[in-house]
Amino acid sequence: MTQQNRTPEGGRIDRGTPVTFTFDGKRYQGFAGDTLASALLANDVHLVGRSFKYHRPRGIVTAGSEEPNALVGVARSRAKHAGGEATPNLRATQVEIHEGLAAESQNRWPSLAFDIGAVNDKLSPLFVAGFYYKTFMWPKSFWNRVYEPFIRAAAGLGKAPTKPDTDTYANTYAHCDVLVAGGGPAGLAAALAAARSGARVILADEQAEFGGSLLHERGAEIEGKPAADWVTDALGELGNNPRVTLLPRTTVFGYFNQNFLALAERVTDHLAEPDPALPRERMWQVRAKEVVLATGAIERPLVFPENDRPGVMMAEAGRIYANRYGVVPGKAIAVATACDSAWRAAFDIAEAGGTIAVIADLRAEPPAALVERAGSLGIPVETSCAVTGVIGKTRVKRVLLGRISDAGVLSAGEVEADCLLMSGGWTPNVSLHSQARGKLDWQADAGAFLPGDPVQAQRSAGSCRGIDGLAEVLADGARAGVAAATAAGHAGEAPSFAATGGDAGGGWWLGAVPHDRDAARVRAFVDFQNDVTAKDVKLAVREGMHSIEHIKRYTTTGMATDQGRLSNMNALSIASGALGNEIPQVGLTTFRQPYTPVTFGTLATTSRGDLFDPVRKTPIHDWAAEQGAAFEDVGLWKRAWYFPKGDEDMHDAVARECRTVRESVGIFDATTLGKIEIVGPDAAEFLNRIYTNPWTKLGVGKLRYGLMLNEAGFIMDDGVVGRLADDRFHVTTTTGGAPRVLAHMEDYLQTEWSDLNVWLTSTTEQWAVIAVQGPKAREAIAPLVDDIDLSGDAFPHMSLREGHVMGGVPCRLFRMSFTGEAGYEINVPPSRARAVWEAVWANVEKLGGCAYGTEAMHVLRAEKGYIIVGQETDGTVTPDDVGMSWAIGKKKPDFVGKRSLARPDLVAEGRKQMVGLLTKDGKTLLEEGAQVTVERSPARGTSALGHVTSSYQSPAAGRPIALAMIAGGRDRIGETLHVPMPNGGIAVEVVQPVFVDPEGSRLNA
């Protein structure tokens, strides 16, 4: 038997196009136009999942995106599902079925009908509100081994996909005059009004079809037409207007500052065989001059015992399934209500051929017209009547009724029913208004929070601001649309739309429904998804939670994916009752982005894999790759790390590279260094103020090491600076520091010293840098240099010359060293860099030299005790701490950071100072970051003296070496300290932080 709940006719589904899909492996049939929820209900499937905490069987509750229970894993086919490509936690009420779609229920094992986790339900007295905080407190040692693994294993809904997401996602930016969020009657009227005024309009709705409630409104007429026909005409008008963008299946999920809104458009999920060129989803980032929120209202559940049983649904959802999808969700349907709109659901279902077992209204006197109409349809009516419980575990079987009287609630028997529709009235959907930082006003007579004055350029229209009645909602939408268009510069007049029918009527209920059951034994759910009961909310209040923010976190009510759109008002009402405080005083939690869950793919769009970050490559990159170099990431740069030969591992390759540089010559790609050209009459004075060093007397053609502090006196960057002319300097910075240093310089130049006549230009990408280092460096480059005298006297260490190499390639040649060996850095235009590199490489190879990478560079500099900013320093290190007081221009009256160097803490005794460490056994390599202490096995709680900043196997020293920052380190030279490790402390000797050529004689060779 298939689709036994389908009506013989009616609804907006395409009965000519049957669609086969699977749920938990079983095949079902629905029709094109069905959602997964409507198709399952057509097949009388209510049980679709297990709840989060108690694993209680749960059914479909709503027909919209607020669905708390029917969360399923969905894949395009069973094969994809089995292959780990399902998307978890999709709401069955929003998933459109297509041929072959495969859906699975969640949070159950081994099966939906029999679930081991349901033992939690029996143990529920242990899992009351705040149970995490109570149960898992002691003994403390249990946390890591017992509690956390248990909580992690039990936590979360659904299964994350196991395979990388093969779908593509797109991102688009848009501007408009008026963005309308929500395509129901108010939204359509607003869009029509704004568009007729000439505004550029975007109309977005989360559903597949525009129309909202008009799609299931029987008997309502607009402009003399059935409501659904009016929708078709309105969409025709909007669709033909080139200034209007219609976005169905598009959720406005985020409302950010200055009318910046984020929309998620589901492009292909509803298609069986989508065009592979299309993205799965598209993120819209929209800047709207004005926004109209027409997000409607959401029906509120009634809180009565066992209100979570499969078969219990919202009344309006029942009406939607009957009218829009041609599904009557049960054979005998009971209705529990406190408002008129549920009666409308009962009447529509009865007219569609369904059987209404009873309408139980909490009110003593529902409107007489409703009672009369029920009578004429043969529907039994009970007034002052509460539903006090439900019999049936995996499906409603019978409904318990209670009579409300002054004496309390007395049993009023029970009714056979397999479906129960409930309605506690309507909660205006103020999520986006709240996201836009708009305040909410409490309307006691409506029992609702309504949008207060907007903070941003937005207005609410229709039932999301408490407007009742179809004609009034249309008029409100039209008014809002014209007002928005006018504010955006397109004045117009509000059209009027004559309408009849479609009125929801009055009546509402907040909080728990009274009953005659044993309060200790029954549970009435407030938040279905997070399994929060009315008792939990009261318990939280008893245990001292008095603010709704605390109650929310303690009980987790309203923290599910619907953000409490179903549950908040009931929770608030129960809390307010328990506190004896008015609802506005208890407060409402703030709605936040996203409105409904958004896939990570949509947020990431194309920023994944190779496109996650830009990649910067030097002109030498391809050469290094051809040589088999291993690369490391330094910022966005790819840098050659080491060049393994044969079957060398990293350690062997680095050792060989280091030895070769010290013995003959090495070639190194230093292109990534930041470069800034500083030009102008005041360039030297500017450098005087920015660097610690003095620059006035630096001669043209000379280099100097420059140290840069921030205003607090801490080292922020370093690099070699060369003077090209009186008014022109070539500054180098660390690879990662270039943008930061330029910004720092610009800041001072523009905002503090605007009197200085100086220009700053980033030249990082104007120069490729080929470093040639080692005793044979001069021999390696000499044959290639056209017009520069390389002799030691003419071109000593720390000099620079402009000239040419290779017959006319312009170059800036630096004689400098970051290895302790004599060396050069050849700056050439990047377009010629590879040719120059290959020419130098040919000579280097002839001389028995090698190419070396960043790891060997690090070892070579550590052997010399040269610091790396960010490795030896951490933003709290002064020049003196790393033994660089020599870099400070003593006679300069001021430079950035100078005053701070005299602050008491910066001159205090016992600051950490850079020293060398040698392990006593001469073999053990220390771990960088390891702590250093006096004792071999210090008592728990002992403060460390400092930590290891650099540690390498040094080929030159023939042993491991390390640099460390140690409190009072320079006074500890010769002392033995310890590096405590899990396998015992390692004894180390404190030494000077120079391990090779302390006199520096090799530099001048």
Next chain:
Amino acid sequence: MLLISCPWCGVERPEIEFRYGGEAHIDRPAQPADLDDHQWAEFLYMRSNPKGLLAERWRHVHGCGRFFNAVRHTVSDRFVCVYKTGEKCPDLEALAREGAQ
């Protein structure tokens, strides 16, 4: 994402073109050496951090590259005005009285 007007370019551009520069109108002392430790610490670290209007520095780093100042409300993030470096700080109290929020 905020929209910010650059007073040098005369255009409104999205926040990602700009970089924040902290509170404005904190002049670096002309003679830092004349300040005692307390005064220097005040200059270095102490900021007004108001709940309300704040004059602050921005740099149109991915545009003209220039610094400018803006008055922003720290609760609503609304920009009340922007002005060039070197121009006087508007009267924040008067702006607040006029209802800037």
